[in-house]
Amino acid sequence: MITTMLYSLTGLILFGMGFYTLIIHSHPLRKILAVNVMATGVFLILVATAYIPVGQGDIDPVPHAMVLTGIVVSVSVTALALIFACKVQENSNLDLLRKRNHRKPMKERGL
Amino acid sequence: MFPSDTAVWIVFPVILPLVAGLLCFLFKRGTFGIALAAAIGNFFVVCFLIYQMLVYGPMRCYIGGWHPPLGISLRIDGPALLMLLMTAATGLAVTLYARGYFLFRISDPLRARRHKRQQYYFWPLWMLLLTGLNGLFLSADIFNLYVTLELIAVSAAPLAALSGKPASLRASYRYLLISLIGSLTYLLGVVFLYRSCGVLDLALLQNLAGDGLGISTALVLLTVGLMLKTALVPLHFWLPPAHANALAPVSVILSALVVKASFYLLFRFWFEIFAPIISPSSLNFMGTLGALAIFWGAIQAMRQQRLKLMVAYSTVSQLGYLFVAFPLSMFVDGGQVWSIVVFIALTHACAKSAMFMVAGNVYLHLGHDRIKSLKGVRSSQPITVFAYGIAGVSLMGLPPSGAFIAKWMLLSASFASLQYWWAVVIAGGSLLAMIYVFRVMSHFFVIPEGESSKKNVSLSPLLEWPPLILALISLFLGLISPWVLKIVLYKDSGLLAQIFQGGLP
């Protein structure tokens, strides 16, 4: 029972951290990574709910299937978001990989 | 239960566009033919389903033969079928319009290659978006709804970015991020729900939805996620740039259909699954957000200089009406909660798609859509301006449009429940709508003094007739309202009726 509690707690904290980074930072790469962290948090909670010590301790497979689907979906969306970020950067003549682009006014940063 | 052979048709609205999408991506030629066949097939299947539902009543189809706690079930009842009909009708019109739009675009040799590429990638994305929409309206499993929402989001973002302009790329990137956050919040809500109920099927959830803390937080998370996707006012900032900068057929799809899908879910959760634990104060909160949306969207729409942005902001405003229906739905005479929402959604879908098609035609003809310099469009494109007029009128809720019937129900509900402020909101909203609709109309009617009014520009019938037909449908929806109401009444009586008798305190 403790392990479920522990995993769900870490999952929720991951979700919170991802959400915070997503809202605060405006660099496109950080945002996409933050979304991944949030997704991992949710999947961790899902996995935690799967572990149900029912007598012989076998695992409830439905959350596992949901996690699998979730992971595939988040992979495809992340790929699309990265390509989007590249195209947006390409047009707003700003270097995606340069770590600090905060000196430019908000408008020019592309978001 | 139900003769299993009749339930086999429920699956086709999903499978048809799915196969069409795959084939459109595979072949380079004949993609329009496949898409048109799928759209027409989808329309006829939905009509057949409506006929079947009227005969057999609401029906369920268990995919893979596994019954709910284990497998996924698709369900058709009154509101779901009307939403499917809306998607099918608007989808067919959009398919035809897009064909005309791309033919016109490809005809000028300057950027023919780019437009050919846009056309090639439009069809598969549009068909798979249609699959997601039909899947969402049919599905009765909460995780499957997450997958369909994701299907819609992933196919809508590249569609919005198809025009390739920097503005539309940035807008659709932000749209993708926002809908991603919405989906994750929705998924978290699903996790909470699964943890507390252990079941994923909507009907079973309906049974188990006690008033535990876990379930109400699940509802809050689901609502926040879906509100993000429906662009309710505080979270609406991504909608206008995304819808305005997209290609004309794409902005039609986004504004008329995609936004409604997440609203449909929200309404179904609030008024069917979690009905027992909904408190009047939360309903009034949603109503005030709706009122805020009506006024904020209308004021912004009046200030826009570009036609497509104006129409996009009017979407934000019209969505407000859908949310004002939350507190009033309980007091509708005849007791059907869904009737107001269905009427507003159907009228808005037809009228808004007609408006965006008109904006597209104007853009194709004039090369820009600045409202100030829309002179002489009436003489050069009479049918388009006529369609805009009718769409504007039915959007405002003048009789005999469907929105008039919805406004009538809203007003009588607000008077029956002695909540007069809703009446003021609704009347004020339709007045504001009049202002921003007729502001553009008057610019259309200005006859340019300089050159004589240009001869009719020969736009292809594919560009001119779909908006007119959609506008006429939205205008005369009021006259066929008895049949629409008859269909809406067919709710999935099954488990829902008994629980729902109590309704709200």
Added chain:
Amino acid sequence: MNSGQLLLVSILLSSFIPGIIIFCLPEEKHRLRTLLNFCGSIVKISLVLVMNAGIYYGHVFEIRLPLIPGVELLLSGDPLSALFTTLSSVLWLLTTVYAVGYLEDSPNRSHFFGYFSLCVTVTIGIALAGNLVTFLLFYEMLTLATYPLVIHRGTEKSLRAGRNYLMYAFSGGAVFLVAVVWLQAIVGPMDFSASGFSPMYLTSHGSVLTFIFILLIIGVGVKAALVPLHGWLPQAMVAPAPVSALLHAVAVVKAGAFGIVRIVLDVYGAHNLLLMGVLPLLSAVAAFTIIYGSVLALQQDDLKRRLAYSTISQVSYIALGMSMVDQQLAVIGGLVHLVHQGLMKITLFFCAGNLAETLGIHRISEMRGVARRMPLTMAAFSIAALGMIGIPPTVGFVSKWYLGLGSLAGGNWWLLVVLVVSSLLNAWYFLPILIYAWFDKQQGPWPEELYVGRFETRLMLLVPPLVTAFIVMAAGLVANAQISPLAWVRFIVRGYTL
């Protein structure tokens, strides 16, 4: 679909179908368009006469189209609607003749005549409406049908006038919608009936029903140009002459006045209104509008603006008549003024259009000695002007006479004072025009001599004002005969227990 229903539908369609066909006609098909217009109006007049005969002998004409529970569209032919239908169809024929002559070579006439026919269809719809919902339906569609007519010229001025017109009309429409729904929420779905809703609602919802009455009057008053809501009328003068004739004599203003009649007689009923005691408010507003309209008409030098302000004051006679609903004579006076004012006003606008079209005269100061150049037009103008003042042989005298008798019988003498003062004011702003026209000499050339021919102006422009002037005289002389508007109004009022 019995014969009565078929008749009602065909009355509506007889101008709707030509309208739709005209919309699709290319610009150069003049003769076909005129032909369509004429047979449409002739068919409509004949059908309306058949319906009037049926109504006179007590036949019931009714079509119901249920929409949602509690809301159904109802078209019914009762004596009151027959009055307004006859007026509209007759004047539509004359205005069509006039418009064909007036718009001889102007651009996009298909649009004009298309919206023209739609406008008349909607006016007939308003006349035939059997309950408040149907009335609201056609009332809102009237704004849409007349807006393109008001901005037909496409100039910046006409667009501003159109925007103003829409602002007033749609705000009125929104108030009217809220009031109708509120009334139905309290009283439940009801059709127009001789005595209105049952008095038992008064005890429980007295004050709310009064507030709803005020809202209804405001909603309808916008189109009936009651004072605070009349701003759009003078500005709508920028439209071409047949449109201003149609707007002021047949369609928009009359629809507003007809709305007031319906609300007072058929929705609330005389008995309820007396109990609620809201009638003095209506008579006060009507009286104020009459005086205010006449005073403003005095200061206008532009002929059409003066006629517009005189319309504002004249239409309030009908409201005045309705405000004394307990006096049968006053109600007769108000109702018959509905018809008479239409006839007189359309003659005045036809003549103003003729002057503008043939001699380019827009201002009264330019009308010195115009009667020598255009005797027939000015003769029609004078007959109508005298009618407006209320000189005996004309119809104007008949309606003012009944209104005076009604106000005396009701004991509110101050209304008689209002009638007399307004007649004096009418004289004050109409007689100078006649004096300028008949007894002054012409100073300098006419602004722009557009037409010189055998007759003073094109025949199509000359005949309609003469016909309406003749009717103004004839209806006044044979007021007591069987077929005159007065007789029909007496037949209507007999149906109500006042």
Added chain:
Amino acid sequence: MKKKWNNHIRGRNPFQLLFLFLLFMLTVILAVIFCNIPEKSSVLEAGIVSMQNQSGVNSPVTAVLLNFRGYDTLLEVMVLLIAVIGVWSLTKATSFGNTADISPVQLGVVHLLTPVMCLVAAYLVWQGSHLAGGAFQGGAILGAAGVLLLVSEIPWTHAVPALVLRIGLVFGPLIFTGIALYCLWARGGLLDYPTGSAGWLILLIETTCALSIGLTLALLFAGGRPDENGSEGDIQ
């Protein structure tokens, strides 16, 4: 004037601190609520154990994934395909460097490793029916192999004609839909596998989907549509 509230340098501005605090409280509340949701023995879990034998596969996760909730997986595979279509509609594939500056060691490793990865992928797909594994895991390994080939600039990877790529991408979903429709026709229910043949049907779906998913992931890494200089070149 140096901007005081610069959100990248260490000093957080007050709004962010407030937001951080709010978010922290929200997370704690959610965690507390989540943890004391009453323990609910899953109705589903019991059902799966009893239906296990009819699903044609022994691993419960694969049974749920492909049999009980096969419809989810069908839509999910479509999501992957849409991602590729979206990426292709946005950009062209990045132009590859020349093979000269790839060190021979890497080439050697690649030639050694790729077949092994394919083998492992096949094994994973085969093992999916009774142990953890299946289409997605196999597809991931194949995708990794594809990425390896792309990174090491193997010449034939650029020369693959677009049509072949498209067929590869669509092959998996098309087969999956085909089988679903076959079941619809045979048993009157979508994805209602005929008794007895559920096992090998699922295996067929898994292998085809693994191939398509592998190709999808590789093309997502390539990051754009292949240049169409070969064929009629109308789609660039």
